[in-house]
Amino acid sequence: MSQFEILSTDPHCAARRGILHLAHGAVQTPAFMPVGTAGAVKGVVPSLLAETATEIILANTYHLMLRPGVDAVERIGGLHRLMAWDRPILTDSGGYQVFSLSGLTRIDDEGVEFASHIDGARVHLNAEIATDIQHRLGADIIMCFDECTPFPVDPSRLETAVRRTIDWARRCKHEFSVLSSQLSAHNRQPTTDDRQLLFGIVQGGIDPELRRRCAGQIVEIAFDGYAIGGLSVGEGHDNMVRTVELTAPLLPHERPRYLMGVGMPLDILAAVRAGVDMFDCVLPTRNGRNAFAFTEQGPLRLRNSVHGDSTEPVELGCDCYGCRHFTRGAIRHFFNSGEMLGPILLSLHNLRFYQRLMANIREHIERGDFEAWATGEMQRYAWTDNQ
Amino acid sequence: MSQFEILSTDPHCAARRGILHLAHGAVQTPAFMPVGTAGAVKGVVPSLLAETATEIILANTYHLMLRPGVDAVERIGGLHRLMAWDRPILTDSGGYQVFSLSGLTRIDDEGVEFASHIDGARVHLNAEIATDIQHRLGADIIMCFDECTPFPVDPSRLETAVRRTIDWARRCKHEFSVLSSQLSAHNRQPTTDDRQLLFGIVQGGIDPELRRRCAGQIVEIAFDGYAIGGLSVGEGHDNMVRTVELTAPLLPHERPRYLMGVGMPLDILAAVRAGVDMFDCVLPTRNGRNAFAFTEQGPLRLRNSVHGDSTEPVELGCDCYGCRHFTRGAIRHFFNSGEMLGPILLSLHNLRFYQRLMANIREHIERGDFEAWATGEMQRYAWTDNQ
Numbered sequence: 001m002s003q004f005e006i007l008s009t010d011p012h013c014a015a016r017r018g019i020l021h022l023a024h025g026a027v028q029t030p031a032f033m034p035v036g037t038a039g040a041v042k043g044v045v046p047s048l049l050a051e052t053a054t055e056i057i058l059a060n061t062y063h064l065m066l067r068p069g070v071d072a073v074e075r076i077g078g079l080h081r082l083m084a085w086d087r088p089i090l091t092d093s094g095g096y097q098v099f100s101l102s103g104l105t106r107i108d109d110e111g112v113e114f115a116s117h118i119d120g121a122r123v124h125l126n127a128e129i130a131t132d133i134q135h136r137l138g139a140d141i142i143m144c145f146d147e148c149t150p151f152p153v154d155p156s157r158l159e160t161a162v163r164r165t166i167d168w169a170r171r172c173k174h175e176f177s178v179l180s181s182q183l184s185a186h187n188r189q190p191t192t193d194d195r196q197l198l199f200g201i202v203q204g205g206i207d208p209e210l211r212r213r214c215a216g217q218i219v220e221i222a223f224d225g226y227a228i229g230g231l232s233v234g235e236g237h238d239n240m241v242r243t244v245e246l247t248a249p250l251l252p253h254e255r256p257r258y259l260m261g262v263g264m265p266l267d268i269l270a271a272v273r274a275g276v277d278m279f280d281c282v283l284p285t286r287n288g289r290n291a292f293a294f295t296e297q298g299p300l301r302l303r304n305s306v307h308g309d310s311t312e313p314v315e316l317g318c319d320c321y322g323c324r325h326f327t328r329g330a331i332r333h334f335f336n337s338g339e340m341l342g343p344i345l346l347s348l349h350n351l352r353f354y355q356r357l358m359a360n361i362r363e364h365i366e367r368g369d370f371e372a373w374a375t376g377e378m379q380r381y382a383w384t385d386n387q
Numbered sequence: 388m389s390q391f392e393i394l395s396t397d398p399h400c401a402a403r404r405g406i407l408h409l410a411h412g413a414v415q416t417p418a419f420m421p422v423g424t425a426g427a428v429k430g431v432v433p434s435l436l437a438e439t440a441t442e443i444i445l446a447n448t449y450h451l452m453l454r455p456g457v458d459a460v461e462r463i464g465g466l467h468r469l470m471a472w473d474r475p476i477l478t479d480s481g482g483y484q485v486f487s488l489s490g491l492t493r494i495d496d497e498g499v500e501f502a503s504h505i506d507g508a509r510v511h512l513n514a515e516i517a518t519d520i521q522h523r524l525g526a527d528i529i530m531c532f533d534e535c536t537p538f539p540v541d542p543s544r545l546e547t548a549v550r551r552t553i554d555w556a557r558r559c560k561h562e563f564s565v566l567s568s569q570l571s572a573h574n575r576q577p578t579t580d581d582r583q584l585l586f587g588i589v590q591g592g593i594d595p596e597l598r599r600r601c602a603g604q605i606v607e608i609a610f611d612g613y614a615i616g617g618l619s620v621g622e623g624h625d626n627m628v629r630t631v632e633l634t635a636p637l638l639p640h641e642r643p644r645y646l647m648g649v650g651m652p653l654d655i656l657a658a659v660r661a662g663v664d665m666f667d668c669v670l671p672t673r674n675g676r677n678a679f680a681f682t683e684q685g686p687l688r689l690r691n692s693v694h695g696d697s698t699e700p701v702e703l704g705c706d707c708y709g710c711r712h713f714t715r716g717a718i719r720h721f722f723n724s725g726e727m728l729g730p731i732l733l734s735l736h737n738l739r740f741y742q743r744l745m746a747n748i749r750e751h752i753e754r755g756d757f758e759a760w761a762t763g764e765m766q767r768y769a770w771t772d773n774q
Contacts, residue, residue, distance in 0.1 A: 038720075038724040038726055039717070039720060039721070039724070039726070040721055040724075040726045040727075040728040042726060042727055042728075043727040043728070043731070044728075045435070045708065045712075045728065045731065045732070046712060047708070048432070063724075067720070067723060067724055068695065068716070068719075068720040068723070072695055072696055072716065072720070075696035075698070075716070076696065076697075076698055076714050076716040076717060076720075077698055077714065081698070081714065081717070082714070082716070082717045082720065083717070084712035084713050084717070308455065308459055309459055309462035309463060310463075311462070311463055311464055311468070321432065321434070325432075325433060325471035326471050327463050327464065327468065327469070329455070329459065329462070329463040329469070330426070330463060330468070330469045330470070330471070332455075333425075333426060333454070333455040333459070333463075333469065334426070334427055336454060336455070337425040337426070337427075337450075337454055339425055339426070339427045339429060340427075340429055340430040340727060340730070340731070341427040341429075341430070341432065343727070344430070344432065344727070344731075345432070
């Protein structure tokens with residue numbers, strides 16, 4: 001069985017409805033992955049996370065390698081055991097955080113050296129190390145180490161980043177093959193379904209030529225799936241969509257496509273239309289912690305005094321844990337009083353909102369009316385344009 | 388049916404096993420009440436709280452009257468709706484917090500005036516107001532407004548506090564009758580089972596003579612249940628136990644007895660032996676937030692590096708949510724990383740530990756071997772002597 005089955009495609013756009021078969025279970029696509037940065041989706045216990053209909057989560061290699069460290073994760077029994085999550089997990093390579101969070105002290109074709117944002121310790125990371133760490137963490141999907149550039153960026157820096165990303169992807173693939181063959185040599189040959197998948201990443205900012213060149217090279221190396229990286233870094237919705245619409249068709253039809261770090265509902269709808277299958281974003285949980293709720297009727301800011309006496313749920317008709325049990329008035333009170341229940345309940349609501357959006361997207365692709373439906377939904381979520 | 392049924396008593400001590408029938412359900416006694424200070428048991432959603440075998444929780448009138456305010460609680464639909472907890476709730480009167488948290492600006496026989504610890508607003512509280520507020524919050528059990536003294540305390544101040552506590556108890560009882568008859572006049576006569584219960588409180592520090600006098604007077608006023616207040620304020624385990632052993636037998640056998648704000652497992656065992664039926668304490672949740680776990684084998688401090696690689700649960704054999712799913716190593720990592728899951732999981736564990744202790748206590752009273760069993764358990768929990 002192929003790891004990725006495409007069940008149906010929309011007749012009027014590039015949207016696809018599929019199933020991704022991974023070592024820890026199947027994932028219905030298009031899929032949204034909540035972010036469990038340091039080994040926990042903030043404030044959300046796994047049983048309540050599962051109730052949001054989440055099937056796969058993302059964890060950050062950068063955070064985990066610094067604390068508790070890959071040795072500790074291995075001794076605890078691996079990332080799934082640490083997180084108490086027995087369904088699929090994807091780890092990123094650490095590249096994005098190295099360039100955004102750490103004090104970068106060296107970057108060249110070999111790799112990077114940076115100062116940990118936790119204790120300033122000097123850390124070395126490159127294609128081989130990032131692959132090895134992710135292999136040991138044991139996620140279902142692991143990512144190539146890439147160079148992620150900010151926006152805007154100097155053209156020559158962008159070109160160098162693309163060149164390195166391609167070179168590092170080749171080294172990641174090689175290292176991954178070595179690790180996999182060591183596994184075989186130890187008589188621990190995994191079956192098709194329980195081996196890790198390695199995804200390549202396409203960089204290139206919003207430069208069409210660089211995206212084309214990078215996609216061509218990455219596809220030539222051949223990976224289990226392909227990510228579009230380096231977006232949602234300040235380029236705005238229109239640039240993002242244009243780049244995704246250009247890049248997605250350059251990636252093999254039969255492999256899953258993952259748009260990294262995106263995004264708002266509007267972004268997701270546009271990217272699904274362009275043929276993207278997977279998404280991750282901190283917005284549902286981060287905004288939830290900040291008293292911001294996503295709803296089909298628009299955004300709600302739960303600290304607003306207008307909700308003080310409200311006996312309504314955050315979103316009428318929502319079946320999330322918070323909406324089933326708590327009033328807006330209660331949740332506002334929790335935020336005002338610094339009670340953890342505020343962030344907990346709104347994180348759950350926002351995750352459920354995102355998973356319901358994904359379920360609706362999948363349903364409309366199956367029905368063949370995604371393009372028309374999505375056009376209406378994009379009007380509804382125009383306010384989620386972060387530009 | 389009486390509100391309080393005594394099912395059995397231990398042949399060798401004053402311990403009793405009972406059921407308290409309240410408006411929102413039955414409570415098995417001896418019972419432990421987790422504290423939901425501001426309308427939430429910190430970090431614990433109601434479904435997971437119920438899983439700890441909690442049957443009744445305590446909420447603080449002082450906190451709720453200041454924020455969100457009793458009007459807001461009423462508009463939201465009452466305290467049960469605010470907390471999304473459809474089982475029994477007890478509210479304290481606010482007295483304890485007025486004397487410990489607020490800036491007290493006036494205290495006399497009429498009542499108190501204080502500055503809110505939140506915004507400094509001047510607030511007036513007395514027997515009538517405290518009763519009225521609690522009546523409106525709608526808890527199953529409400530408490531008389533009392534004057535709680537610190538330890539040590541000047542004898543004349545203690546005597547004044549006892550005199551006021553008795554006087555205020557009489558006024559609370561009267562106010563409660565007026566409110567109940569207004570209810571009847573509005574044709575909303577509650578049945579025996581769904582009316583609120585009012586508990587009287589015995590004060591008197593560790594002075595035997597004052598405790599006797601106060602108990603006698605409070606019992607004469609006649610309440611649905613009786614609390615022993617003013618303990619666990621620094622007097623130490625031995626003074627506390629001596630005072631409880633003196634006071635409990637002065638309270639009517641057929642009414643529930645509640646030891647306020649107590650305590651450590653050792654304290655609870657000693658007080659049950661003296662005939663106490665109900666307890667509340669912030670320790671399981673507060674300690675849980677501080678990475679401290681109660682276990683039958685002794686205390687665990689989960690920030691300790693010794694737990695870094697541990698694949699064991701916090702307590703072997705524990706069926707709490709955290710112990711069923713997470714390793715000590717993972718929980719230590721969550722505390723080190725500032726992840727909310729650390730406080731959440733240890734609060735749940737400690738609450739489950741307390742409820743399991745109470746279930747064991749009840750079982751041994753039923754069997755008639757509580758006295759002998761408790762003597763052994765008190766050795767085991769000697770470390771929980773807070774002196």
